[in-house]
Amino acid sequence: GAGVSQSPSNKVTEKGKDVELRCDPISGHTALYWYRQSLGQGLEFLIYFQGNSAPDKSGLPSDRFSAERTGGSVSTLTIQRTQQEDSAVYLCASQWDNTEAFFGQGTRLTVV
Amino acid sequence: AQSVTQPDIHITVSEGASLELRCNYSYGATPYLFWYVQSPGQGLQLLLKYFSGDTLVQGIKGFEAEFKRSQSSFNLRKPSVHWSDAAEYFCAVGAGTSGTYKYIFGTGTRLKVLA
Numbered sequence: 001g002a003g004v005s006q007s008p009s010n011k012v013t014e015k016g017k018d019v020e021l022r023c024d025p026i027s028g029h030t031a032l033y034w035y036r037q038s039l040g041q042g043l044e045f046l047i048y049f050q051g052n053s054a055p056d057k058s059g060l061p062s063d064r065f066s067a068e069r070t071g072g073s074v075s076t077l078t079i080q081r082t083q084q085e086d087s088a089v090y091l092c093a094s095q096w097d098n099t100e101a102f103f104g105q106g107t108r109l110t111v112v
Numbered sequence: 113a114q115s116v117t118q119p120d121i122h123i124t125v126s127e128g129a130s131l132e133l134r135c136n137y138s139y140g141a142t143p144y145l146f147w148y149v150q151s152p153g154q155g156l157q158l159l160l161k162y163f164s165g166d167t168l169v170q171g172i173k174g175f176e177a178e179f180k181r182s183q184s185s186f187n188l189r190k191p192s193v194h195w196s197d198a199a200e201y202f203c204a205v206g207a208g209t210s211g212t213y214k215y216i217f218g219t220g221t222r223l224k225v226l227a
Contacts, residue, residue, distance in 0.1 A: 031214070033215065035217070041219075041220075042118075042200075042202070042217070042218065042219030042220035043202060043217045043219070043220065045216065045217070048214055050214070056214070091155075091156070093156075093215075095215065100146055100158050100161050101146075101204070101206075101215050103148075103155050103156040104155065105154075105155045106155060
């Protein structure tokens with residue numbers, strides 16, 4: 001597609017349930033990022049994929065969070081046993097070499 | 113490792129006043145530098161970027177930024193702020209080698225514009 005696509009755009013889930021958030025990056029972009037933005041807060045880095053290299057998971061807040069990127073393209077961020085503090089907007093961005101990062105519109109996750 | 117600091121969490125200016133948002137970075141070489149804007153309920157939009165060359169870069173919406181190597185800074189400026197500029201602004205640093213750039217974002221500066 002023309003841009004970074006994220007789905008769903010909104011997700012409401014019950015506390016304790018697992019959720020999967022999807023990101024379709026721009027075709028050909030080798031790098032993919034996940035960020036979290038809590039209400040009124042800045043961007044919190046979660047994870048970074050670059051080509052076939054091992055991902056940089058240094059930003060994942062707990063072992064309930066995981067992400068994978070299949071075939072160097074689509075990425076899924078999984079949150080297990082969701083908690084209310086997981087409520088936030090989850091942003092995905094992709095980038096190729098030394099270009100700027102392009103962001104999706106985000107998935108707004110609400111844990112009730 | 114590279115890092116980005118935006119020292120001002122909130123800034124309030126009057127419409128028509130000038131604006132400067134600060135950004136300091138930490139990196140051993142010259143990084144790639146970016147400013148993004150996020151309007152309420154919107155995604156992040158690139159305002160401008162610096163890769164090399166002229167240290168004063170022009171962006172969209174009348175914004176400019178100046179790279180100052182000696183100060184490790186990349187401050188964003190606008191001579192006259194409009195009410196529509198109220199948004200959150202993020203500075204970002206990209207560093208690495210060809211094909212392995214990683215981008216780090218600052219925590220953002222929220223701009224409020226008074227009528």
